[in-house]
Amino acid sequence: MADDSAHPPPSSGVTRRALFKGAGAAAAAGAVFRSLDAVGEEDGPRTQGPGPGAVTLRVNGTERKVDVEPRETLLQTLRLPLELTGAKPVCDRGTCGACTVWIDGAPVYACSVLTVEAEGREVTTVEGLGTPAAPHPVQAAFVEHDALQCGFCTPGFVMSCAWAVKTHGKSLTAEQVRAACAGNLCRCGTYPHVIRAALAAARGAR
Ligand code: FES
Ligand code: FES
Numbered sequence: 198m199a200d201d202s203a204h205p206p207p208s209s210g211v212t213r214r215a216l217f218k219g220a221g222a223a224a225a226a227g228a229v230f231r232s233l234d235a236v237g238e239e240d241g242p243r244t245q246g247p248g249p250g251a252v253t254l255r256v257n258g259t260e261r262k263v264d265v266e267p268r269e270t271l272l273q274t275l276r277l278p279l280e281l282t283g284a285k286p287v288c289d290r291g292t293c294g295a296c297t298v299w300i301d302g303a304p305v306y307a308c309s310v311l312t313v314e315a316e317g318r319e320v321t322t323v324e325g326l327g328t329p330a331a332p333h334p335v336q337a338a339f340v341e342h343d344a345l346q347c348g349f350c351t352p353g354f355v356m357s358c359a360w361a362v363k364t365h366g367k368s369l370t371a372e373q374v375r376a377a378c379a380g381n382l383c384r385c386g387t388y389p390h391v392i393r394a395a396l397a398a399a400r401g402a403r
Contacts, residue, residue, distance in 0.1 A: 257325030272307035283323035283352040294381030297353035323352040335359040338394035346385035358395040369399035
């Protein structure tokens, strides 16, 4: 799963890793994912920084106002000050997928998106998928199929698998799960269980 050459574009035709690789350092100040350009064009140039500035995010369906420096990543903002610690900082450089969240319904690496770039977007974290009392089908399937060991990679895998389930529904195949998770690494090697869990969740998908 480490090779994302077959990773289908979440919705844009570009893999997450390739997207960020291509964007490079310039991405930190510009278009990290496909639709940011459009926002810039509509709203015109906006100057911010170097100190903290007010940003309003929409996270898991709720508006959250935060003061952030322009250099702050979405992952940093989610974990502190928003205290949503599901997305994990592991490589912090767009190579492991532990920080995967959705922006406008598509998986992205939160460590590779600036918080200011996420303004006006719908951000979904693993906490927004379900709760312990009412888990998302993928979350429930991960438990049922023992799809985790240390669990550090799990939130990222859940976000990728949940995206695959919502995209492909009952027709989801193992190959499509592998492709959806191509940007996620599991050092404990739970890949077969992850695939089993995703397929089980898809079978129950409505
Ligand atoms: S922490 Fe973001 S990809 Fe590894
Ligand atoms: S369960 Fe340990 S890294 Fe994946």
